[in-house]
Amino acid sequence: MTATVEGVPFVTDGATGAAGVPGGPRATTVDVIIPVLDEERALPGCIETVHRFLRESFPLPWRITIVDSGSTDGTWELARRLSRDLPGVAAVRLETVGKGAAIRAGWSASGADVVAFMDVDLSTELPALLPLVMAVVSGHCEIAIGSRLLGGARIRRSFRREVISRGYNGLLRVGFRAGFTDSACGFKAARAEVIRPILAKVADDAWFFDTEMLLIAEHNGARVREVAVDWTEDADSKVRLWRTAWADLRGMVRVARALSSGAATVELPRPPDPAPAPSPPxxxxxxxxxxxxxxxxxxxxxxxxxxxxxxxxxxxxxxxxxxxxxxxxxxxxxxxxxxxxxxxxxxxxxxxxxxxxxxxxxxxxxxxxxxxxxxxxxxxxxxxxxxxxxxxxxxxxxxxxxxxxxxx
Structure with a gap:
């Protein structure tokens, strides 16, 4: 059974009929964005794995949207083929290069109630997706993020990446009083109506996108909740640590100016008020x-x-x-x-x-x-x-x- 949204079907087989955000009778729809750039080797295995997981284990109506941000290899043709062969898979092509640009485009254009994204390398174990999404669906937060530094997380990565990650997130907590422990984990979900005005204020199109989005979200009162994840480092990652770290430092300076000047201030929808406790007879x-x-x-x-x-x-x-x-x-x-x-x-x-x-x-x-x-x-x-x-x-x-x- 399918429900058509913007011409692309949301798969609803096995959906439980959970209340929609922020509490309506319609089942909550979830759009999982997968940003890609020259990923013709990793893309087929990723989409087939995620598709099988969602079909067998996910209780809410879902869709997978592949967002190709300017690939020059065969990634786009693979994305189109996958969207034709697999129900609930959509493909979008951008000319702008960058992970942040791909996520912004996918989340902004989605008609789903909850939008999520994950990296194509599937470094984060998929069982964490449902707790991530349900943190948003339940109304306990507007944005949920996977964290490799939270108690209970199990990770395997090099000592160098561990030191850089902890140092970077420590700077965010000291400099911006950030309430989250891991801004860069490629595993996030958000309430669509809340995240769209925030995305309009995010300037970065690359790897700093996640951090800038979270800092602006917290600055405007959005609630960010973390979910501990199991994560394994991808040996073939395209992230260049030192170049990315330098770009992130410049991004922090830019965001600090925007926050202090009021340029990053947006009006967000109010979260639904909790239902009053029933009075006893x-x-x-x-x-x-x-x-x-x-x-x-x-x-x-x-x-x-x-x-x-x-x-x-x-x-x-x-x-x-x-x-x-x-x-x-x-x-x-x-x-x-x-x-x-x-x-x-x-x-x-x-x-x-x-x-x-x-x-x-x-x-x-x-x-x-x-x-x-x-x-x-x-x-x-x-x-x-x-x-x-x-x-x-x-x-x-x-x-x-x-x-x-x-x-x-």
Whole structure:
């Protein structure tokens, strides 16, 4: 089964129907861009491997787009043949040379919800593609990147490349306060509607493209998430390390100027707001409040009675009850505000002022109950105090809920 997008089919066999970005009912479509330049040897094996992996293991509608950026060998003819022979494979020809130019063209022209790219040498193991894409589809980020330097990554490469890579990414973290660890890994995905305005600000067409894109994205508030990957160095890589490193340093200077001058500022679509947590049914919420109120009240009453009996050995009834009640009132009020009624926002001073009036009412009722019992053993005073406190429970619950901590 296929769904035609811009005349090129997205393969949907086995798709799970996951919600589209940013949450619509349509299944999310994914376009995997593979930039190539004079890759007639590597291209057929790469496309057949990726095609087989996506067909057998990828749950979302997908398409592979080969972007040839000015090849002079037989790469373009191979790309056209592959697009004719394999469903879900498209081929695009550019005259501009450069990996960055190829990715920009492929991502900008794609009609997919999520766009991704990988290097033709398949240095990164393909099982990392689904976690990469799902980080974007889930709404947890706008851009997801593979990282060879993240904990859990397994890599095989030369000591020289390891030192250069760590030094380069260290410069980015120090100079730009970058939140990512590996900008150059050729394994990335992005939400299409977010990445397009960012691409318009990226000037580099070559190997610095990835870094410039990520720096501009973070500068404008896009969320970048990393996925640890398994990566093996390609011995036949076309990357010239020292020449590329020098070009990257010049690119960093240029990007720093653009960021500081405001030239790299863009307006990005807002990420979808998270769905609010469902409110519990009214009966369950009431039971929860009553249980919390009872537990807090019971603890306060026990402490109140204990302090009263302790103070009563040296003080008259009125003073002992006042001090004992005052010692528990503030903690009791704050506990109800936080746990029983969950009213953490709002005017705390007003709430405590109203609770003070309720304190005076509680003090008057409990003191009267003790005095009415008359002279007798101390335990009878404690019993009268507890009974009066329990009698105030229903009144306190209603006043706290409706008046002290009113719903907003």
């Amino acid at each position: 009214a009966r369950i919420a009431l039971v929860r409040r009553l249980v919390s109120f009872g537990l807090v009240g019971l603890a306060s009453t026990v402490v109140h009675a204990f302090l009263y009996l302790l103070l009563r050995t040296a003080l008259p009834v009125e003073a002992a009850n006042l001090l004992a009640l005052a010692a528990t009132a503030v903690v009791n009020t704050e506990a109800h505000r936080r746990w029983t009624f969950n009213r953490r926002a709002g005017r705390r001073v007003v709430a405590h002022a109203r609770a003070g009036l309720l304190f005076l009412l509680n003090y008057a009722v409990t003191t009267t109950a003790i005095v009415v019992t008359g002279a007798g053993p101390r335990w009878t005073e404690g019993l009268a105090l507890v009974c009066a406190s329990l009698a105030m429970t229903a009144i306190r619950f209603t006043l706290l809920d409706r008046w002290v901590f009113p719903r907003r």
